[in-house]
Every structure is written in C-alpha cells, then in structure tokens.
Amino acid sequence: MFTTRPTLQGTFGMVSSTHWLASQSAMAVLEGGGNAYDAAVAAGFVLHVVEPHLNGPAGEVPIILAPAGGEVRVLCGQGVAPAGATVAHYRSLGLGLVPGTGPLAAAVPGAFDAWMLLLRDYGTKSLADVLAYAIGYAEDGHAPVERVGETVETVRELFETEWTSSAEVYLPGGRPPAPGELFRNPALAVTWRRLIAEATEEGGTDRVGQIEAARRIWSRGFIAEALVRQAQRPTMDTSGTRHTGTLTLDDLASWSASYEAPVTYDWRGWTLCKAGGWSQGPVFLQQLALLPPELPEYGSGEYVHMLVEGCKLAMADREAWYGDAADVPVDELLSDAYNAQRRALIGAKASHELRPGSPGGCVPKLSAHARVVASGEPGFDPLGIPGAGVGEPTVGGSGRASSAGASSVLGEPDVAPDGGTRGDTCHLDIVDRWGNMIAATPSGGWLQSNPVVPELGFPLGTRLQMAWLEEGLPNSLTPGRRPRTTLTPSLALKDGVPVMAFGTPGGDQQDQWQVHFFLAVALREQVRGGLDLQGAIDAPNWHNDSFPGSFYPRGMHPGSVTVESRMDPEVIEELRRRGHEVTVGAAWSEGRLCAVARDPETGVLSAAANPRGMQGYAVGR
Helix, strand or coil, X not given: CXXXXXXXXXXCEEEEECCHHHHHHHHHHHHCCCCHHHHHHHHHHHHXXXXXXXXXXXXXXXXXXXCCCCCCEEEEECCCECCCCCHHHHHHCCCCCCXXXXXXXXXXXXXXXXXXXXXXXXXXXXXXXXXXXXXXXXXXXXXXXXXXXXXXXXXXXXXXXXXXXXHHHHCHHHCCCCCCCCECCHHHHHXXXXXXXXXXXXXXXXXXXXXXXXXXHHHHCHHHHXXXXXXXCCEECCCCCEECCCCCHHHHHCCCCEEECCEEEEECCEEEEECCCCECHHHHHHHHHCCCCCCCCCCCHHHHHHHHHHHHHHHHHHHHHCCCCCCCCHHHHCCHHHHHHHHCCCCCCCCCCCCCCCHHHXXXXXXXXXXXXXXXXXXXXXXXXXXXXXXXXXXXXXXXXXXXCCCCCECECEECCCCCEECCCCCEEEEECCCCEEEECCEECCCCCCCECCCCCCECCCHHHHCECCCCCCCEXXXXXXXXXXXXXXXXXXXXXXXXXXXXXXXXXXXXXXXXXXXXXXXXHHHHCCCXXXXXXXXXXXXXXXXXXXXXXXXXXXXXXXXXXXCCHHHHHHHHHCCCEXXXXXXXXXXXXXXXXXXXXXXXXXXXXXXXXXXXXEEEC
C-alpha cells in the first residue's frame, strides 16, 4: 500500500509529535543521554513556543506513561475549578454557559506542574537542560507555521482594541507572525530564565531540589502572582462582556498534578489504557466494547456505519455519565452485559437521536442545554461552521455570525474573531532504547484563549468552558473538581507488554480518529505481520458530530458524518443510503495522529506521524 512516508524503524529511540521542532528537540535529548521522559518534557515546552495557538504553559496535559518494567500510570495535568467558580456565581452574571474565552473560563493551570512531576519522578536531566530548547526558540526565534499567523489575523481586532498585551507579542510592528520569518517571544524566554535562576538559588545543585523549587515558584511565587493579577483584570470574552475571573493564589497553591491508574479494556489480545472518566478517554474503550465478535470488512460501508453508530452511543454516555463531579460507572459501562444491550441498538439505519444508556439501571443525567441541541435546534454546530463548508461564516462565541475562522483543517483550531475556539491541541509520543514509553496531549492556554500575561509571555487557559452551569450533573462546574476534558492520549499493551503509544489533536474527534487508527493497526497486523503505523495514519478518516460538543457554544448536528474525499465513493453512497447526513471534506482533513511502537521480542522501535497539516513529524534511529 502507498503511504505518504515510511514507518520509521530503529533501536535507539523514536519520537512523533505535531511539530517537527518538538520532535527533533526530543530526539536531541535522547541523543544527549536522556530518556523518553526527559525528551517529552523538552518537547512539551517547545510545543508551547511553536504551537501557541494550540497549547501553552498555563493549559493542561494528560499523560500516559509506561516505564520499562513498571506499571502503566496516568499523570493528570488537568487543573480544577477555582474555589470561587460556582454555578451560582456564573448564573448571577447572567450566563447560561461558561464563556469560551476570558478569565471566567480559566481552570487552575495544570500543564507546568505535570511536566515538572514527570521530570522529577522519571527523568534524569536538570530543569535547565529541558528548558534550553524552548528558551532558544522563544529568544532567538523560529519560523512559525501558517496557522499561527492565520489565527492571530482572525483575532487582530480583539487584540488591538481589548487584549493589547497579546498584540504586543503576536502583532509586532502591527503584523502577525509570518512563515519564513523569525518570530520571537522574548517575554517567555525571560520567564523561564528567571524561573531557572530562582530555582537554582533555592534548590542549590540538587536536580530534584531545583524542580521542587520551580514547582513552588509556579504555584506560589512570581508566576502565580502574575497569573492571578491577570485573572482579576476585567477582560472581554465571548459573552460580549468584560468579566473578571475567580482564580486566586490559594487556588494555585492548593493544587498539584497527580498520578492514577489507567482505565483499561482488553480486546483480542490487546489492552488499551486511557485516563478516567474526568476525560473522554473511556469513550475509546466503550467503542471497542460495542464491537461485535465478527467485524464487517475493514473500510466497507457497513464497517464505517458500525463505527459511527457505536461512537454515537459511547458519546451519549459521555454526556450523561462522565465528569469529575460524580463517580463515573466505568466498570458497568465497559461490562459485557451492558454492551450487549447497547449493541442491539445499532440498526441498519443511522440514528439521529442522543441515546445515553442506564448502567446499573440508573437514569441518565443530561443537561438542559444538551436536551435542546439534541432536539435539533437550528444554528448550532460543534465546530462553528454552518454547513461545514470552507469559507462559510463562522458563528462566534457571542452567537453572532462572523467571518470564517482561522482554519478549515480539523484538529487545528477553528477560531472566531472574538477568540471562540472549536478544536485544539498538540500531541507527542516517545519510546526510548530502554523501553520507556509515553503519550501526552498538551492543550489549552492558547494565544486566543485569554490575554497574554504581560510579565510572563503566555495566557491563561479556558478549560472550564467544558463544564455545565447546571447543578447535579457529572460535569457540573464544581470548585475543586476537574472540568471534563477532551484530551485523551492512548497506550496499548499486547499480551500485557507495552507496545504502542498514540494520540491526536482534535477536541471531540480525538477518540473517534484514534479508534479508527487503532483498528487499522490491529486488523492489518493479521494480514501484514507487523504494525503498519504510517498506513493506519494515512488511511481515509472520518468523524461525526451527533452529540453535544465540548466547546462553546456546545452544539451538535444529529446524524452527521464528515468524511475525507479519498473515501471510496461506494462507501459514501452506502452511508447516505443508510440515512447518514454525509459531508465530504478535503482529501487530507480528518485526523492528526502520532504514534510510536516497540516490538518486545526484537526490540525494534517504530514511529509514524500525520501528513495532514504538513507539520507533524516522526524522527528516530
């Protein structure tokens, strides 16, 4: 089969990420004697610099790691809602949804502390070692990808009139960053240099002491103070009103990243590991649990129909049962008996309904907003693109129609002039010569999410927009609880041994595209006798929007399926015959997957990266 690139193979180390500079920085760490975890931290901070429209230091990152010879663990870098972030407070401001931008949408930042915890517990390099690459690109400059400048141009008026600290960084001389020209963020470089200096003074020459000092400085020192000052500034958001946030120094000081066991599901000799029900990760596992014993022919119309309908059922359960404000009944949702009942709901025709199940006989809990959009109220679309047509007007966060967003590429953010964003995220996967493996999905803290903190060079995040302003739901906005996140890295074991790490950007699409990728790998392995990572990434992909979206304004499109034009025309017609509302997108528009793998018998490492968007790259030897 023709592929856009080879599946890389070697024995020393493999990296795949959504930006070539992050991939090569990670590889440089491996070449310098570091392990996969050192490399991941370095790459993560580089992604903050080179993909600022997709992630930032004050965002969040869920991580799944498999240390050589150790247990698979999830490292949660998703911060919680501040103590003052109550439903009553937001309702008192006249809000029905958490705004899509601004300080009211800011959770406690989680990414920085998660990276530091990973470096402390599993890395070998110093704080200065891993930050050197990000400092270099922020200080000396890098040639930005087109999407950065397009995003800035889309929000130019907002930056120039309201978020002037963002204009100072991203509109130098009145111009957005341009491909082929060096773009710098000197304020960010100054922040990291000051952090290293203070951490060295406080922690001395001890590596762990410096990392612990850096964590304290972030949550209690000059960085924390600057973040809170910014959160308390009245800021224009997608509601069309200026609001102040609820983040305080106590919120920052009282939270830290943490480890937990993954949720797992066994399928045909594979064990898939995901983050828990505070993320959408179990949706991936539910889709596998819904598969019948005998699958239709791979890639056929019946095959795609089966996966789309299974996804709808899993996403309906996400809406009714997932969230950190309740105990998520994951065991019941993945049980054989429950999935046998749910599988029976998949008929020959496409469903246009939101159909959550009743695990343990319990009544599903849906928000009032979800019930409205599920009824087919017009004017809502999860990605904000009426008709899903390139160049069509985009619905901004205020609900007003506006000019088209910054991107028609799914997995890149679709941005409205008021900063409202649907779609997001970066991803990286690494495996080293010792067998250490990691998958991480950094996101949030986008340049279009909040004004740049002038003293720091980066903005706050907006993850609270995924929580509901309605009491009594699993995903209700709740102080001290995590908003349910779309971020969902994956790690797969074969016969109990870690063999593959993978993931993708793309918001609500992440656990759709990843299921398609994984099944392509698993089913083709039986034919090809090996893991065809690049072929599985390159295969035509698709997604559906038949569930309430996670991003403001939280819409859905019942019965919809968006496919790449490379899909077999006969399959497209079969889907339409079955009642799906099919939109045919561009040939390379669905999915931005990364993947690395290790054969435990031979020690051969492999990697592949997504060609869509022309910036993801795998490297290794």
